[in-house]
Amino acid sequence: MNSLDIDKIKACLPHRYPFLLIDKVLDYDPHKSLTAIKNVTVNEPFFQGHFPNKPVMPGVLIIEAMAQATGLLGCISAENDRADDSLYYLVAVDNARFRHPVEPGDQLVINVDFEKARRGIWCFKVKATVDKEVVASADLMTTKKDPTS
Numbered sequence: 001m002n003s004l005d006i007d008k009i010k011a012c013l014p015h016r017y018p019f020l021l022i023d024k025v026l027d028y029d030p031h032k033s034l035t036a037i038k039n040v041t042v043n044e045p046f047f048q049g050h051f052p053n054k055p056v057m058p059g060v061l062i063i064e065a066m067a068q069a070t071g072l073l074g075c076i077s078a079e080n081d082r083a084d085d086s087l088y089y090l091v092a093v094d095n096a097r098f099r100h101p102v103e104p105g106d107q108l109v110i111n112v113d114f115e116k117a118r119r120g121i122w123c124f125k126v127k128a129t130v131d132k133e134v135v136a137s138a139d140l141m142t143t144k145k146d147p148t149s
Contacts, residue, residue, distance in 0.1 A: 003026055020068070032114055034112040035112075038107070040104055063136070066128060067093075069112045108130060
């Protein structure tokens with residue numbers, strides 16, 4: 001199994017606290033798939049307002065965690081250690097579905113499957129599970145760009 005710890009994740013992604021939403025990559029196969037985890041804790045800053053009496057991880061942040069996982073697969077597949085400072089941008093979200101709330105104490109397991117690449121756009125099917133139950137899914141598209149252009 002191929003895995004990445006937080007230091008290797010930070011070498012690929014520019015995100016930092018509180019916006020780095022991937023804690024570990026459990027396994028990956030370049031150009032094919034990746035499995036990552038996000039440990040959801042009550043200490044997340046968004047839980048103070050979403051919602052104070054019933055904390056629920058916002059769906060948009062679940063999508064962001066899924067997008068960060070696609071960026072990691074792109075980085076790994078391109079054998080890019082971010083030395084060229086390229087960024088992976090989310091360019092489209094299609095067919096997003098949220099099936100169950102994600103709450104403090106949950107471990108979000110994100111599964112990314114590479115679908116295709118065309119003219120610099122990478123397409124992925126992504127699902128997020130908690131305790132093997134699908135909580136969210138989406139088709140995501142990303143692209144790699146030089147941040148100065």
